[in-house]
Amino acid sequence: xxxxxxxxxxxxxxxxxxxxxxxxxxxxxxxxxxxxxxxxxxxxxxxxxxxxxxxxxxxxxxxxxxxxxxxxxxxxxxxxxxxxxxxxxxxxxxxxxxxxxxxxxxxxxxxxxxxxxxxxxxxxxxxxxxxxxxxxxxxxxxxxxxxxxxxxxxxxxxxxxxxxxxxxxxxxxxxxxxxxxxxxxxxxxxxxxxxxxxxxxxxxxxxxxxxxxxxxxxxxxxxxxxxxxxxxxxxxxxxxxxxxxxxxxxxxxxxxxxxxxxxxxxxxxxxxxxxxxxx
Numbered sequence: 001x002x003x004x005x006x007x008x009x010x011x012x013x014x015x016x017x018x019x020x021x022x023x024x025x026x027x028x029x030x031x032x033x034x035x036x037x038x039x040x041x042x043x044x045x046x047x048x049x050x051x052x053x054x055x056x057x058x059x060x061x062x063x064x065x066x067x068x069x070x071x072x073x074x075x076x077x078x079x080x081x082x083x084x085x086x087x088x089x090x091x092x093x094x095x096x097x098x099x100x101x102x103x104x105x106x107x108x109x110x111x112x113x114x115x116x117x118x119x120x121x122x123x124x125x126x127x128x129x130x131x132x133x134x135x136x137x138x139x140x141x142x143x144x145x146x147x148x149x150x151x152x153x154x155x156x157x158x159x160x161x162x163x164x165x166x167x168x169x170x171x172x173x174x175x176x177x178x179x180x181x182x183x184x185x186x187x188x189x190x191x192x193x194x195x196x197x198x199x200x201x202x203x204x205x206x207x208x209x210x211x212x213x214x215x216x217x218x219x220x221x222x223x224x225x226x227x228x229x230x231x232x233x234x235x236x237x238x239x240x241x242x243x244x245x246x247x248x249x250x251x252x253x254x255x256x257x258x259x260x261x262x263x264x265x266x267x268x269x270x271x272x273x274x275x276x277x278x279x
Contacts, residue, residue: 003027005042007279008078009256011222013249017257019222020279021075022047023082027061032068039063045212045220048075057092057103058083065215066183069192071098071158073117073224078276080105080115089113098158102269112275117224119157119269122232127152127162131189135162138185139177139197147200151237157228157270159193161210165200172199172207173253179213186213196226201249204240206230208250221251222258224272231262231270242266 003024012018022042027035027049039047045064052059060079062072076094083092084105094101099120108114132152136142141164146152150165166172175197182195194210201207208230210220220226227248234240244264251258263271 003030003038005038005047006082007042007044008081008276009279010074010077010081010276011224011258011260011274012277013251013257013259016255017221017251018276019074019220019251019256019258020044021072021078021276023075023079024049025082027051035061035063036068040065040215043216045214045217046072046075048072048079050079054093054095057094059095061097065217069159071096071101071193071225073158073226073228073272074222076101076103077115077117077224077272077274080117081113081276084113084115096158101158108275112277114273114275116271116273117228118271119225119228119232121268122155122157122229122235122270124153124155124233124236127154131162131185134185135164135195138182139175141166141171141175145171149237150239153233153236155229155233155236157232158225159229160191161193161196161226161229162189162191163196163198163230163233165198169199172197172209177211179218182211183213193229194220194223194226196223196230198230204244205247205249208248209253210250219254221254221256222260222274223250224260224274227260227262227272228270231264231272235264235270240264
């Protein structure tokens with residue numbers, strides 16, 4: 001295999017922060033096994049593969065070191081930045097297994113490329129009590145640890161994510177988990193994305209831990225699909241108003257501080273904004 005592998009980090013809040021992604025722009029001739037092997041070689045949470053073109057933009061597939069995933073937000077942002085740098089700013093629509101994702105690349109105040117990514121139509125549903133209890137047991141939590149007014153739900157904006165908002169800040173920072181049992185639960189539950197655990201720090205600001213045991217990875221530094229799903233979740237429970245911008249800070253638990261800006265319209269897809277730079 002001689003395909004060029006680019007490495008970018010997305011959503012960095014400071015140098016050394018953000019979530020790294022691999023990007024392969026010429027993946028049309030790669031087999032599934034070859035894409036998985038590249039993702040394992042890269043070792044990042046996800047690698048994006050451009051497998052073809054449509055009239056509106058590229059067709060993407062995403063692989064973690066463990067398996068293909070339907071959608072990956074930070075790798076999508078990183079790919080959009082690379083295309084904007086090479087081909088120019090503007091709007092593109094990426095075709096993914098989760099649906100069509102609209103991306104608008106503009107120039108940020110510091111001169112870098114900034115991308116606003118609008119998700120597919122979101123959805124929310126109750127979390128099965130048995131799955132909730134298994135998850136809480138693995139994380140050392142109880143239902144009493146959940147913040148008042150924030151029901152535990154599954155939320156979708158490309159991937160299904162269980163969303164848990166914890167009341168106590170110390171518990172949020174200190175809880176631990178065993179990666180292999182959590183990976184098994186994710187497989188059983190069909191959670192291709194992360195397990196999203198939040199703590200509210202201000203009216204429209206949250207800190208997030210996104211649990212993603214895959215290979216050497218246990219927690220994701222910045223999760224675009226989870227940020228969009230969080231925006232959908234907050235809209236579903238009435239914790240935001242149409243037009244609100246939510247700030248999600250993530251990654252400091254794994255030494256890669258990140259910030260994701262989430263705009264919540266009255267209806268339709270959730271928009272997540274960020275940039276990416278070469279690793």
